[in-house]
Amino acid sequence: MENNQTDLDSIFQALADPTRRAVVQRLGEGSATVSELAAPFQMGLPAFLKHIAVLEAAGLVTSIKVGRVRTCTLEEDKLEAAAGWFQDQREQWKARYEQLDALLDTLKARKKT
Amino acid sequence: MENNQTDLDSIFQALADPTRRAVVQRLGEGSATVSELAAPFQMGLPAFLKHIAVLEAAGLVTSIKVGRVRTCTLEEDKLEAAAGWFQDQREQWKARYEQLDALLDTLKARKKT
DNA sequence: GGAATACTTCACCACATGGAAAACAATCAG
DNA sequence: CTGATTGTTTTCCATGTGGTGAAGTATTCC
Numbered sequence: 001m002e003n004n005q006t007d008l009d010s011i012f013q014a015l016a017d018p019t020r021r022a023v024v025q026r027l028g029e030g031s032a033t034v035s036e037l038a039a040p041f042q043m044g045l046p047a048f049l050k051h052i053a054v055l056e057a058a059g060l061v062t063s064i065k066v067g068r069v070r071t072c073t074l075e076e077d078k079l080e081a082a083a084g085w086f087q088d089q090r091e092q093w094k095a096r097y098e099q100l101d102a103l104l105d106t107l108k109a110r111k112k113t
Numbered sequence: 114m115e116n117n118q119t120d121l122d123s124i125f126q127a128l129a130d131p132t133r134r135a136v137v138q139r140l141g142e143g144s145a146t147v148s149e150l151a152a153p154f155q156m157g158l159p160a161f162l163k164h165i166a167v168l169e170a171a172g173l174v175t176s177i178k179v180g181r182v183r184t185c186t187l188e189e190d191k192l193e194a195a196a197g198w199f200q201d202q203r204e205q206w207k208a209r210y211e212q213l214d215a216l217l218d219t220l221k222a223r224k225k226t
Numbered sequence: 227g228g229a230a231t232a233c234t235t236c237a238c239c240a241c242a243t244g245g246a247a248a249a250c251a252a253t254c255a256g
Numbered sequence: 257c258t259g260a261t262t263g264t265t266t267t268c269c270a271t272g273t274g275g276t277g278a279a280g281t282a283t284t285c286c
Contacts, residue, residue: 012129086196
């Protein structure tokens with residue numbers, strides 16, 4: 001559960017492409033083979049395989065080859081790790097707002113006395 | 114509230130860099146000037162300003178210049194937009210698990226009879 | 227006015243990324 | 257064994273990204 005900087009780098013980098021996000025989305029419905037995944041896209045297989053490689057390098061997808069067919073599976077944990085970063089940020093600025101509220105309360109109290 | 118592909122592209126692209134995530138994190142504590150933001154990093158100002166430009170292009174940060182000082186502010190809504198994508202994915206695979214559960218129930222029921 | 231501050235722009239470089247094309251496996255079907 | 261499928265590798269190209277250093281532009285301070 002390291003979830004370090006390098007991890008986030010590669011995960012966000014992987015998701016910064018519509019093709020790869022579409023693959024993640026498709027795999028959310030269940031595992032699929034490379035050709036099934038490549039079908040909706042115009043690009044050639046070599047180009048598409050690079051996208052898969054990026055997703056695997058980021059740990060978002062794993063795949064096994066049975067016979068001549070490679071089947072890809074979504075690693076939901078990794079997606080949750082990235083989602084966790086947003087949650088961390090949210091908590092940070094939430095804390096700031098609470099500080100502001102506290103400050104306002106202090107000012108109000110001072111006004112009264 | 115479009116939150117289209119291009120938007121997500123630039124947001125994730127912007128977050129796929131430790132320098133820029135650190136800036137977002139810092140701005141989560143409150144607005145800051147360019148030099149305040151740049152201080153923790155070794156790189157020269159030109160390089161740092163490019164990072165700021167990327168964040169602004171993605172809409173994650175806005176800035177105004179008063180006198181010779183530019184002050185940057187975090188746009189929390191944009192971060193929420195990206196976080197929303199993860200939520201969408203989560204709902205998709207949650208739905209899939211429910212289908213699997215239903216399938217298992219069907220099989221169980223069939224076994225019984 | 228002159229100097230220091232706070233960016234800003236410009237020119238340039240090394241390397242990564244996204245894509246095409248072509249040739250190369252490795253399997254399965256008849 | 258002969259193909260037809262299904263990836264995989266290799267080579268190549270254009271573009272984008274992250275960094276540098278040097279010079280330029282406003283402001284503000286003394």
